[in-house]
Amino acid sequence: MYAWHFTEMPYPYLPPLDTLSTMRVNLPNTHYDPKIGADLYNRYLDEYMIASEVGLNMLVNEHHQTATCLDVAAPLSAAILARQTTKGRICILGNPVANRNDPIRIAEEMAMIDNISRGRLDxxxxxxxxxxxxxxxxxxxQTVERLWEGIDLTVLAWTKTEPFNFEGRFTHRRTINLWPRPYQTPHPAIWITGSSDLDSIKKAASRGYVFATFLQPYDKVKWMFDGYRSQFVDHGLPGGGGTAYMPLMFTADNEADAEKGAKELLWYLAAKAEPQFRNPPGYVNVAFNVSALRGDYSGRTDAMRTKSIEFLKEQGVLMYGTPDSVAAQVKRFYDKVGGFDHLLMMQQAGTLDHATTVKSMTLFAKEVYPQIKDLARTRPLNAQAAAE
Amino acid sequence: MSTIAKKSSTIKISGVDIEVERRGSGSPVLVLYGEEALELNSPVLDQWAAKHELIIPSPPGFGHSERPEWIAGPDDIAYIYLDLCDTLGLRNVPIVGFGFGGWIAFEMATKDPAIASKIVVVDPFGVKIGGPTDRDVQDIWTLHPQTVAKLKWRDVEKSKRDYSKMSEDELSIIARNLESFARFGWEPYMHNPNLRRRLNRVKAPTLFVWGANDGVITPDYGKAYAALVPGAKFETVADAGHYPHIEQPDAFAKIVNPFLG
Known part of the structure; x- marks a missing residue:
């Protein structure tokens, strides 16, 4: 089991949330103070460096136009960590290739970070x-089509050793010739996220990519992981594929402190957006939108928003407690979903301060990680992955 | 109204299955319905069907028409509709286009000016009038749905529809129409940058009809749009938003019916 520290780098210093109609897309940036923001960026990067020191891996992502995530360019934070740390893997989860419109630039950025980190990039x-x-x-x-064309093109760019052309549906380049090539061979491990689209999950599995999902009840996670495992083909990629799950995670010396920290993490689930941003037309298929018209579906993340802390804990969406309790919760989830390979931990969200965050992640690294590290991989490692 | 004959069939046009409804009898009128297809149940169409045979195609991805990947917007749809007119023997025919359908009407008439004998457009999309930071068309996809309803309707009560009483097929069509409108109107937002440079090719007498209270695309936009079409007339309907034919059907008919004949 690989454990990863994660924060979305939130900006939580907002007016009371019940006075805002949205925290995403159209919240005016008058609410952003650059002096506070500068401190937050440096603090969150410090926390990643501490995660590396205590033996955790580092997971970064990006979002845009939102107070929930100041990391608007995951390649930038990953590049900083590639240079400032020497231990632990760095995963960008992920590159929004459907939205960035320039897969070659992404391929270049990833290759550069892979070189700087000497092959620590996923x-x-x-x-x-x-x-x-x-x-x-x-x-x-057409985001799904853009996603897959973008992935295919970056893989081509990483693996072709002569200049080549690409005239696809969304990208046209007549001379592609990547300098630098990636550090890892044939290229870094590729991860894909998903939350319901089984066809995409199976497609990722058939290519040997890692599949990751976030904040979902265990029965749904098992359904997705089973789908992944049914189609996995080992292509000899670094890391050897596998499955990844992200809960909110807080570890403390005693249950009372743990619950207090866990409640602060719930800020993330409370992050709201106006309804038009939750389900743009065509993002989900017609059948989903028929049920939305009937009032049965209001977007993918809404389901978790209103649940109690006990429900979230029982479902494995939120894991918190003393080290032994957290280890037991991870093992229970592992058993419930048929095993998994990467534990992605949102250990900081909302107002959770630096000292509390560091204490929780350190306690996890020292007292929980040893208890779960040797949980079996969900499939045999390939030779390259075993040699890591 | 129940005496008016309606029949729908699917015709393969340019390799695409296009649903075509025929309603009423008499000289043909090509009706290009709008993004929400609300016209299909409006009394205005039935009035016209008493004197004309209405030919009502569903654009690719709307109704039961197929939406192949290669179709990017009204520019492509217009070629399919011109092929449809060839197949049906329609030439020099009146064309009425509502909203999104009005945009398609101009795409057709700029490619083949002889296709239309006259053109009526009702609050059509299709061109960009102002500069980069001018919002010619209010952003129906980033504004709150309640705000959008107020912009579209003079009387918001008329926007309400009871989805719980609709069949699976009706709901699927609503969802398909919403999705396909986004496919075709997302970027460039609600316009084809080339269209305004082609509108000088329109030869048919043209009538613009605009809801005086359309807040999505205002009458000022409409007047500027009409000024791009040689000889076009511009009329507004009072106390009506984006759907004047639904909010004020009588006033609408008084303006349009004499023109249509």
């Missing part, structure tokens, strides 16, 4: 959550 790709459509102005009806 490269994730995301289709992008519905809110992201608006900042990028991507046509919401």
């Amino acid at each position: 490269v994730g790709y995301v289709r992008g959550v519905p809110y992201e459509i608006f900042a990028a102005n991507t046509n919401p009806t």
Whole structure:
């Protein structure tokens, strides 16, 4: 089991949330103070460096036009960590290739970070959550096609050793010739996220990519992981594929402190957006939108928003407690979903301060990680992954 | 109204399955419905169907028409509709276009000016009038749905629809129409940058009809749009938003019916 520290780098110093109609897309940036922001950026990067020191891996992502995530360019934070740390893997989860419109630039950035970090980079790709459509102005009806064309093109760019042309549906380049090539061979591990689209999950599995999902009840996670495992083909990529799950995570010396920290993490689930941003037309298929018209579906993340802390803990969406309790919760989730390979931990969200965050992640690294590190991989490692 | 004959069929045009409804009898009128297809149940169409045979195609991705990947917007749809007119033997025919359908009407008439004998457009999209930071068309996809309803309707009550009483097929069509409108109107937003440079090719007498209270695309936009079409007339309908034919059907008919004949 690989454990990863994660924060979305939130900006929590906002007016009371019940006075805001939205925290995403159209919250005016008068609410952003650059002096506070500068401190936050440096603090969150410090926390990643501490994570590296205590033996955790580092997971970064990006979002746009939102107070929930100041990391607007994951390649930048990953590049900083590539240079400032020497231990632990760095995963970008992920590159919004459907929204960035320039897969070759992404391929270059990833290759450069892979070189600087001497092969510690894992490269994730995301289709992008519905809110992201608006900042990028991507046509919401064709993000899946853009995602896969973008992935295919970056892989070609990493692996072709002669200049080549690409005239696809969304990208046209007549001379592609990547300098630098990636440090890892044939290229870094590729990760894909998903939350319901089983076809995409199976497609990722058949290519040997890692599949990651976030903040979902265990029965749904098992359904997705089973789908992944049914189609996995080992292509000899670094890391050897596998599955990844992200809960909110807080570890403390006693249950009372743990619950207090866990409640602060719930800020993330409370992050709201106006309804038009939750389900742009064509982002989900017609059948989903028929049920939305009937009032049965209001967007993918809404389901978790209103649940109690006990429900979230029982479902494995939120894990918190003393080290032994957290280890037991991870093992229970592992058993419930048929095993998984990467534990992605949102250990900081909302108002959770630096000292509390560091204490929780350090306690996890020292007292929980040893208890779960040797949980079996969900499939045999390939030779390259075993040699890591 | 129940005496008016309606029949729908699917015709393969340019390799695409296009649903075509025929309603009423008499000389043909090509009706290009709008983004929400609300016209299909409006009394205005039935009035016209008493004197004309209405030919009502569903654009690719709307109704039951197929939406192949290669179709990017009204520019492509216009070629399919011109092929449809060839197949049906329609030439020099009156064309009425509502909203999104009005945009398609101009795409057709700029490619083949002889296709239309006259053109009526009702609050059509299709051109960019102002500069980069001018909002010619209010952003129906980033504004709150309640705000959008107020912009579209003079009387918001008329916007309300009871989805719980609709069949699976009706709901699927609503969802398909919403999705396809986004596919075709997302970027460039609600316009084809080339269209305004082509509008001088329109030869048919043209009538613009605009809801005086359309807040999505205002009458000022409409007047500027009409000024790009040689000889076009511009009329507003009082106390009506983006759908004047639904909010004020009588006033609408008084303006349009004499022109249509």
